[in-house]
Amino acid sequence: MKALAVDAATQLIALSETGLDVNVSLGQGLASGAVGAFLTTLVVGAIAVAVYPDRTEQLMADVLDDPVGSFAYGLLCALALFVVTLLLVFTIVGIVVALPLALVAYVVWAVGAAVAYLAIADRLVGHEDGWLKALLVAAAINGALAATGVGGLVALLVGVTGFGAVLRAYFG
Numbered sequence: 001m002k003a004l005a006v007d008a009a010t011q012l013i014a015l016s017e018t019g020l021d022v023n024v025s026l027g028q029g030l031a032s033g034a035v036g037a038f039l040t041t042l043v044v045g046a047i048a049v050a051v052y053p054d055r056t057e058q059l060m061a062d063v064l065d066d067p068v069g070s071f072a073y074g075l076l077c078a079l080a081l082f083v084v085t086l087l088l089v090f091t092i093v094g095i096v097v098a099l100p101l102a103l104v105a106y107v108v109w110a111v112g113a114a115v116a117y118l119a120i121a122d123r124l125v126g127h128e129d130g131w132l133k134a135l136l137v138a139a140a141i142n143g144a145l146a147a148t149g150v151g152g153l154v155a156l157l158v159g160v161t162g163f164g165a166v167l168r169a170y171f172g
Contacts, residue, residue, distance in 0.1 A: 031147070037155065038143030045114040045138055049131045059112075060119035062165045071157065074112070074164025081105050109163050113155075116162030117142050 048056045063070055085102055088094030117138035127134040145151030145158075 034143045034147035037146035038139045040110055041114050041117050041142040042135055042139035044110045045118050045135050046131075048111060048114060049118070049135070056115060056118065059115045059162075059165050059169060060122060062169060063116050063119040063161060064123070067161055070164040070168060071161040072164065073168050074160040074162070077167050078160060078163060108166055109159060112162030112164070112166040113142070113159040114138065114162070115165060116158045120158070 081101070085098045085105075088098035088101070118134060120141060121134040121138035125133050125137050142155060142158075145155040
């Protein structure tokens with residue numbers, strides 16, 4: 001047993017002397033995640049208010065009028081979507097359906113999250129003088145939340161609420 005321990009220690013020392021340099025930096029992941037969240041909210045929100053301004057305002061009102069209902073609907077749909085996607089992937093043939101389903105779900109999530117952040121930003125700064133200020137505030141809120149540890153959980157809750165609002169409006 002002692003010989004096994006000595007052999008393992010010798011191998012570990014040999015591995016550490018190979019010149020392999022493991023460099024772990026913590027800031028890059030948070031910064032890129034925050035920038036991605038900022039840009040996604042900004043671009044998707046801008047497309048939503050430019051192409052469907054009335055529909056976007058209605059969805060924003062739905063988020064603000066019944067946030068608990070939208071959250072519950074979004075959470076149930078997200079869990080059901082996860083289970084269905086997982087089952088489709090396990091069937092191997094269902095991967096052909098699971099990949100487009102996941103892509104559509106991601107787009108709906110991005111739209112819902114942008115709408116939810118726009119609703120929050122609209123409450124804070126309004127959009128009477130145009131959507132630019134509300135879009136920038138919404139994107140800044142999402143980016144700031146993504147840059148913090150606990151903010152990721154809050155961003156998830158806001159995203160689920162927006163996801164639920166979009167799906168409730170679509171499915172009734």
